[in-house]
Amino acid sequence: MPKKIFFLFLFCLMFAAPALASGSVTVFTVGAHTYTVDGRVQDIDVAPFTSGGRVFLPVRYVAEALGVSPGNITYRGGVITLSRGGTVVRLTVGGNVMLVNGNAVTMDVKVTTVDGRAVLPAAWVCRAFGTVPVWNGAARTVTIEEPDGSAGDGSVDLSDTGGGGGPVAVTPYDAGGDFPNPAVEVLPALAYPSSVATVSRDYRWQYNGVTYRWHVQVPADLLDWDRKVAGMVNTFYNSDGLTQGVMFSSLPDDLQQLVASCSDEANGDYTPWVEESLNYTYAGLLAKWLSARAQADGYDYFHTAEFVQSFVGGAIPYNLTPVPRLAAQTLIDSGDCKDKSILLAAILKNMGYHVALLFYPPPPGETTGHMAVGIAFSAGQITTARELSYYPYDGEKYYFAETTAPDWLIGQISDESLEKSGYVYPVP
Numbered sequence: 001m002p003k004k005i006f007f008l009f010l011f012c013l014m015f016a017a018p019a020l021a022s023g024s025v026t027v028f029t030v031g032a033h034t035y036t037v038d039g040r041v042q043d044i045d046v047a048p049f050t051s052g053g054r055v056f057l058p059v060r061y062v063a064e065a066l067g068v069s070p071g072n073i074t075y076r077g078g079v080i081t082l083s084r085g086g087t088v089v090r091l092t093v094g095g096n097v098m099l100v101n102g103n104a105v106t107m108d109v110k111v112t113t114v115d116g117r118a119v120l121p122a123a124w125v126c127r128a129f130g131t132v133p134v135w136n137g138a139a140r141t142v143t144i145e146e147p148d149g150s151a152g153d154g155s156v157d158l159s160d161t162g163g164g165g166g167p168v169a170v171t172p173y174d175a176g177g178d179f180p181n182p183a184v185e186v187l188p189a190l191a192y193p194s195s196v197a198t199v200s201r202d203y204r205w206q207y208n209g210v211t212y213r214w215h216v217q218v219p220a221d222l223l224d225w226d227r228k229v230a231g232m233v234n235t236f237y238n239s240d241g242l243t244q245g246v247m248f249s250s251l252p253d254d255l256q257q258l259v260a261s262c263s264d265e266a267n268g269d270y271t272p273w274v275e276e277s278l279n280y281t282y283a284g285l286l287a288k289w290l291s292a293r294a295q296a297d298g299y300d301y302f303h304t305a306e307f308v309q310s311f312v313g314g315a316i317p318y319n320l321t322p323v324p325r326l327a328a329q330t331l332i333d334s335g336d337c338k339d340k341s342i343l344l345a346a347i348l349k350n351m352g353y354h355v356a357l358l359f360y361p362p363p364p365g366e367t368t369g370h371m372a373v374g375i376a377f378s379a380g381q382i383t384t385a386r387e388l389s390y391y392p393y394d395g396e397k398y399y400f401a402e403t404t405a406p407d408w409l410i411g412q413i414s415d416e417s418l419e420k421s422g423y424v425y426p427v428p
Contacts, residue, residue: 023146026065028057030140035061048142055135055142065144066129082125089128100128135185187293189215190285199223199332205314205406207307218328222278226329233259233323262323268359268371269425270324270338274345279327283346291351302383305353305375306410312344314406338371340403345373349427356398356426358391374398374424375410389413393424
């Protein structure tokens with residue numbers, strides 16, 4: 001009796017609004033040995049599981065959910081072929097190119113094998129067949145709706161398994177020669193009871209090939225406090241010496257520290273802004289939600305920090321400000337390098353990372369310097385092969401983390417001149 005070969009689909013975690021049903025609706029649940037087809041419970045011999053921010057599913061069940069008949073799923077010489085209607089999809093184990101009717105589409109992952117099973121990127125394949133799978137993070141389910149045109153068995157000639165072109169027309173969504181990355185995840189909203197007045201924003205950013213979305217609320221009282229602090233500091237440094245003396249003496253110790261950190265003598269040491277108690281506590285909530293998402297997506301210690309960096313750099317617009325902003329205000333009103341660095345440092349410190357503010361004075365003849373975050377890692381905590389820039393200080397290596405714009409990674413320095421000089425201010 002021949003051995004059965006079970007292929008696995010690699011499905012990018014995503015969330016999307018459900019489309020109108022055009023055929024059967026199949027729902028898979030992570031860790032469950034059953035799934036449903038139009039509400040009917042059926043057994044599944046390989047339970048879906050997560051790894052590296054993706055959900056793995058057995059291809060036979062997914063293909064059936066897409067309307068592909070069992071006879072149109074073949075595996076020959078490392079080439080996997082799926083066909084339905086006028087669409088033929090071919091993938092090669094070890095490669096990251098998917099052929100859709102002979103047209104090459106470069107994927108963000110390679111087809112590989114796990115425990116003798118071929119692993120495929122299902123989100124890309126679902127797109128090839130004209131549908132979008134839906135990820136529900138709260139329920140840990142993947143929903144696939146059978147696309148239009150499912151009548152019949154979709155049989156085509158599969159005698160050519162070498163990945164040749166053939167006369168089949170290109171489907172409209174592949175007209176550009178490449179697919180947009182379909183992976184979207186929605187974090188649970190950071191929300192307060194209705195009795196609490198809040199200001200909210202919706203954030204969107206990308207990391208590791210996934211688009212993340214997050215609805216975040218900030219208590220209005222906290223935001224008002226932050227804005228008053230920034231306004232007070234701005235007023236202080238635009239006042240004469242006598243007025244400054246009166247103002248400073250009337251401030252409590254914590255506000256005096258914030259004001260003093262903005263002086264020329266402090267030389268860019270804004271660590272009191274990271275530690276301000278109300279905002280540090282709020283940053284702890286941000287840390288809790290982001291840490292949970294990173295853990296669910298399988299990110300390790302190093303890539304969790306990079307995931308948080310991607311949020312601050314990619315989701316929050318860059319906006320020049322005259323004085324530093326506290327974390328909650330930056331979240332709502334945006335900010336520049338110093339503001340976003342304060343926010344990133346506060347979140348990561350709440351997550352247990354050793355962090356520092358990296359300050360770079362203005363070059364000669366200029367008035368604007370730069371600030372970034374340093375994140376301390378031991379050699380065993382670094383799980384990337386790329387070369388990383390860091391600053392040694394007091395026995396720690398603080399790896400450079402840019403916050404001003406999307407797509408920066410830890411250890412990627414944004415300006416080569418910054419490698420030569422700077423100040424390291426560890427956050428206590």
